[in-house]
Amino acid sequence: MxxxxxxxxxxxxxxxxxxxxxxxxxxxxxxxxxxxxxxxxxxxxxxxxxxxxxxxxxxxxxxxxxxxxxxxxxxxxxxxxxxxxxxxxxxxxxxxxxxxxxxxxxxxxxxxxxxxxxxxxxxxxxxxxxxxxxxxxxxxxxxxxxxxxxxxxxxxxxxxxxxxxxxxxxxxxxxxxxxxxxxxxxxxxxxxxxxxxxxxxxxxxxxxxxxxPTPEGERRAYLLQTAEKGIAWLRLRAHGRAGHGSVPNDENAIVRLAGAIGRIAAHEWPREYIASVRQLLEGVSEITGIRYAADDLEPLLATLGGAQGFVRGTLRDTANVTMLESGYKHNVIPQTASAAVDCRFLPGHERDLMDTIRALAGEHVEVEVVHRDVAxxxxxxxxxxxxxxxxxxxxxxxxxxxxxxxxxxxxxxxxxxxxxxxxxxxxxxxxxxxxxxxxxxxxxxxxxxxxxxxxxxxxxxxxxxx
CATH class of the missing domain: 3.40.630.10 (Zn peptidases)
Structure with a gap:
């Protein structure tokens, strides 16, 4: 043959x-x-x-x-x-x-x-x-x-x-x-x-x-990956004035870094459903019979079990602080403090993400790109x-x-x-x-x-x- x-x-x-x-x-x-x-x-x-x-x-x-x-x-x-x-x-x-x-x-x-x-x-x-x-x-x-x-x-x-x-x-x-x-x-x-x-x-x-789950019982669905988010591994580096731990200091690098971290953590990244995410949600909805709206995804996402974490991460850009480093002695205020931030962006979102992170970091915190890769x-x-x-x-x-x-x-x-x-x-x-x-x-x-x-x-x- x-x-x-x-x-x-x-x-x-x-x-x-x-x-x-x-x-x-x-x-x-x-x-x-x-x-x-x-x-x-x-x-x-x-x-x-x-x-x-x-x-x-x-x-x-x-x-x-x-x-x-x-x-x-x-x-x-x-x-x-x-x-x-x-x-x-x-x-x-x-x-x-x-x-x-x-x-x-x-x-x-x-x-x-x-x-x-x-x-x-x-x-x-x-x-x-x-x-x-x-x-x-x-x-x-x-x-x-x-x-x-x-x-x-x-x-x-x-x-x-x-x-x-x-x-x-x-x-x-x-x-x-x-x-x-x-x-x-x-x-x-x-x-x-x-x-x-x-x-x-x-x-x-x-x-x-x-x-x-389906109206008749259960059905297996295989998730075939057709897209992946881009990567921006960043280092936030705050600068301040070193000093004795007993003296008031309004230029504390750690405090400035903490402020930047708090603003980034509190930021609400807007949702956007790219083609693969939209097709997935529509497919799950058709199989389960659970209708959904953009502002009411929870019942649908819950049907995905452990996989819902991966899916939730693709509904918007994300930025998570993963490591902190600062100081060398209990009674010394350091002049620098740094944090590692793992950012993931949807296709076409890299520039907007970077602009947003820099704005949230503030004037006393520089943003360094350690590693980046495409969506x-x-x-x-x-x-x-x-x-x-x-x-x-x-x-x-x-x-x-x-x-x-x-x-x-x-x-x-x-x-x-x-x-x-x-x-x-x-x-x-x-x-x-x-x-x-x-x-x-x-x-x-x-x-x-x-x-x-x-x-x-x-x-x-x-x-x-x-």
Whole structure:
């Protein structure tokens, strides 16, 4: 069967039916399928501490990158390990597509994780313990689960001798949790040849399910990420007059900083519903039967469970103070005080956000941009989106698939500089009672092992048919 004809046939078939249609070079009897090893791969990756504190003091991604390289080599693939600095490692490998004439695809994950304080957790965050049907550990949802799905799919292509539908560049980035300076942005700046011919990309944070109430009962909906807010990590630095702690001082830098923080915290950012947010709300309303108005979203948002936090963050721009620093002795008034502010803005809002923050900070507080990155918005249509939908529906017929905007950011921002359109598609069918979204950067992060296997099947199917 020719590749185009085979692709057309596969699109309308179930997973089992496609297995029966295996061509001579497809998986042999008894061979390992992606779903058979994805849990092991994820556990192995979690056990590698690749914490990224954002200040250059972490262990780096080198050990995790070497693990990925070894897993590629085991099936005869030669990846390339690229370090932006000692220990800050990225891995890239490209597989030729069944139709090389079609535009290329990038599928990427990141190997770093945010810090985890073991004392706060029920389990060792780097032990990858299986408990209650879940794999626990830092990175289980952000995003060593998706890394494992990607790696399992690559290994399956190599073992079976089959090809993805499109020539696909697979990337395991460093440094996503600190803005991608040592990872995706570095790779785009120094090795853009890896992305030649690539027009679209797939990564986190989308494709996971929420269970919505309906007049007839319940229905799963998968949230496919088509947009993400921009990032502005700022430092507020207040200046004042140093002095003795016992002497009145009307130029206290800490007081000036506190005033700026209070004004920023109290500011009511105006709401604006971008296309992906509007489509999500309309879709949830249609499924649940709950009507809503712009000033009465609470009943609708409540149906989204833990995912409502991500959605609430996309209704407006946001600015949250995350760190404070000032002073060096109890009886000394310092002359400077600083605060870190994490700002996220909707597409087209960056200038307005910065102007607002500077005005709220006041004349004695300077605003420094530590890191910035763009907002993204992609269409919820086209061949790639349709392929993602169909791969999900083949595994979960009757589910709904809705677009949404991520309140955080991904490495798709860096690829966007090359004109690559990015989506979030890390498919997971989740139990209705699992409070999933708050686990991103949270305590007791975990992912159901059944969800990992589901994701491996869906992602592999998507790569074969997209």
């Amino acid at each position: 020719s590749d185009p004809a085979r692709r057309h046939t596969l699109i309308g078939m179930t997973t089992a039916e496609r297995a029966d249609l295996a061509s001579p070079d497809d998986r042999s009897a008894g061979a390992v399928a992606p779903e058979d090893e994805v849990v092991r791969l994820c556990a192995d990756l979690i056990r590698i501490d690749s914490t990224n504190p954002g200040d250059g003091t972490g262990p780096g991604e080198r050990a995790a990158a070497e693990y990925v390289m070894a897993q590629l080599a085991e099936v005869g693939l030669e990846g390339e390990l690229l370090e932006s600095a000692p220990g800050r490692a990225n891995v890239v490998v490209r597989l030729e597509g069944a139709d090389p004439a079609r535009p290329g695809l990038a599928v990427h994950g990141h190997l770093d994780v945010v810090p985890a304080n073991a004392a706060d957790w029920q389990v060792d965050p780097f032990a990858a313990e299986e408990r209650d049907g879940c794999l626990w550990g830092r990175g289980a949802v952000d995003m060593k689960d998706m890394d494992a799905m990607i790696l399992a799919s690559i290994r399956d292509f190599a073992r079976t001798g089959t090809k993805p539908a499109r020539t696909t560049t697979f990337v395991f980035f460093a440094d996503e949790e600190a803005g991608g300076t040592m990872g995706s942005h570095w790779l785009v700046d120094h090795h853009p040849q890896w992305f030649e011919g690539v027009t679209e990309a797939v990564s986190e944070v989308g494709g996971y399910s929420v269970t919505l 993204l918005e992609a269409p919820f249509d086209g061949d790639l989106v349709e392929s993602m939908k169909q791969s999900l529906l083949r595994e979960d017929p009757g589910a709904a698939i809705l677009p949404y905007c991520l309140s955080g950011g991904t490495d798709n921002k860096a690829l966007g500089r090359l004109g690559i359109t990015g989506y979030g598609f890390a498919p997971l069918r989740l139990p209705a009672d699992l409070d999933f979204a708050p686990m991103f950067h949270g305590i007791d992060e975990r992912v159901p092992t059944s969800s990992l296997r589901f994701g491996a099947r869906v992602l592999s199917d998507f790569l074969r048919t997209c």
